[in-house]
Amino acid sequence: MEKKIETKKIIFSGIQPSGNLNIGNYIGAISQWVNMQEKYNCIFSVVDYHAITVKQNPEELRRHILEITKIYLAAGIDPEKSIIFQQSAIPAHTELAWVLNCYGARIADLNKMTQFKDKSGKNQESASVGLYDYPVLMAADILLYNTEIVPVGEDQKQHVELARDIAKRFNNEYGDIFVIPQAVIRKDGARIMSLLDASKKMSKSDSNQNNCIALLDDIEVARKKIMRAVTDSGTDIEYDMENKPALSNLLTIYAILGNREIPRLVKDYRGKGYGDFKKDLADVVVKFLTNFQDKYNKISDADAQKVLEAGKKRAEAIAAKKLTEVRQAIGIG
Numbered sequence: 001m002e003k004k005i006e007t008k009k010i011i012f013s014g015i016q017p018s019g020n021l022n023i024g025n026y027i028g029a030i031s032q033w034v035n036m037q038e039k040y041n042c043i044f045s046v047v048d049y050h051a052i053t054v055k056q057n058p059e060e061l062r063r064h065i066l067e068i069t070k071i072y073l074a075a076g077i078d079p080e081k082s083i084i085f086q087q088s089a090i091p092a093h094t095e096l097a098w099v100l101n102c103y104g105a106r107i108a109d110l111n112k113m114t115q116f117k118d119k120s121g122k123n124q125e126s127a128s129v130g131l132y133d134y135p136v137l138m139a140a141d142i143l144l145y146n147t148e149i150v151p152v153g154e155d156q157k158q159h160v161e162l163a164r165d166i167a168k169r170f171n172n173e174y175g176d177i178f179v180i181p182q183a184v185i186r187k188d189g190a191r192i193m194s195l196l197d198a199s200k201k202m203s204k205s206d207s208n209q210n211n212c213i214a215l216l217d218d219i220e221v222a223r224k225k226i227m228r229a230v231t232d233s234g235t236d237i238e239y240d241m242e243n244k245p246a247l248s249n250l251l252t253i254y255a256i257l258g259n260r261e262i263p264r265l266v267k268d269y270r271g272k273g274y275g276d277f278k279k280d281l282a283d284v285v286v287k288f289l290t291n292f293q294d295k296y297n298k299i300s301d302a303d304a305q306k307v308l309e310a311g312k313k314r315a316e317a318i319a320a321k322k323l324t325e326v327r328q329a330i331g332i333g
């Protein structure tokens with residue numbers, strides 16, 4: 001009998017091991033991935049070469065690489081179905097990034113990247129070249145695997161669009177080498193905001209960790225963080241991103257982690273105050289974290305290491321094939 005040809009679309013995404021993963025990363029990225037595993041061929045990376053675009057402590061970096069792998073597994077990424085691997089284990093990523101630096105990426109594109117502007121702040125001149133070039137490495141990650149869909153939070157949309165532009169430019173010159181990828185972003189929860197300042201994204205590299213709920217936070221610490229979260233003026237529980245951004249952010253967290261609909265929550269809290277709402281939200285967050293951490297604690301570092309090794313073997317075969325095509329197309333292979 002003829003073997004059935006695999007036609008599932010390919011998904012690629014990744015997270016930097018640059019801090020403690022928080023519920024923003026979970027909601028914006030990981031929660032989307034888990035649901036995609038049945039329908040698509042999924043590849044999820046621990047993007048450690050991205051993490052070193054800002055200085056990392058070697059011991060912490062090593063710990064975070066395994067921690068993220070265990071978080072992927074605890075969240076429900078199944079290594080039998082999906083590929084999980086460490087980016088730096090596959091040199092094709094940095095090799096393709098170099099080619100794309102030369103053929104595809106332009107300084108004018110990189111100068112538009114808002115994340116570089118945010119991260120480098122006033123010290124752009126002293127930022128590393130790696131931080132500036134980081135979107136090109138991200139394009140290489142995506143383009144190596146014939147990726148069609150990139151599930152990310154909203155802050156990564158501009159980078160995925162750059163990957164599309166780079167791929168199109170390269171294809172125009174050298175033929176149909178790259179599949180043109182597309183970002184997929186959740187409707188609610190694409191950008192979870194800080195608990196203390198609703199104009200700022202919840203970020204794992206924030207120096208004040210009271211802004212974030214980390215997935216591995218101590219349960220009682222997490223409860224206190226929710227109780228201390230800022231709310232807006234007024235007393236009604238309403239979803240209104242313009243006028244009540246802090247409350248709308250808390251409602252989004254409640255709805256997603258508690259598996260509820262926002263309009264229904266608003267109805268249920270009619271006539272109740274912020275205090276009641278936050279107490280219930282803290283219970284929802286605590287329940288979610290307890291459940292998550294129970295699963296996390298059952299996974300050993302050795303398990304995570306094995307998953308990364310098996311993932312490397314599967315990913316590197318795909319990556320090597322694409323790199324060979326690229327090398328041949330440009331005349332070096």
Ligand code: TYM
Nearest residue numbers: 013014015016024025028029047138152153190191192202
């Ligand atoms: P990183 O490590 O900053 O974030 C990982 C994922 O979490 C999402 N995210 C959020 N979503 C909602 N609300 C938030 N507050 C929030 N904070 C972060 C991010 O959008 C991301 O999806 N450059 C990427 C990693 C990367 C990558 C790739 C992603 C490297 N190569 C290839 C996709 C494909 C990054 O720094 O994500």
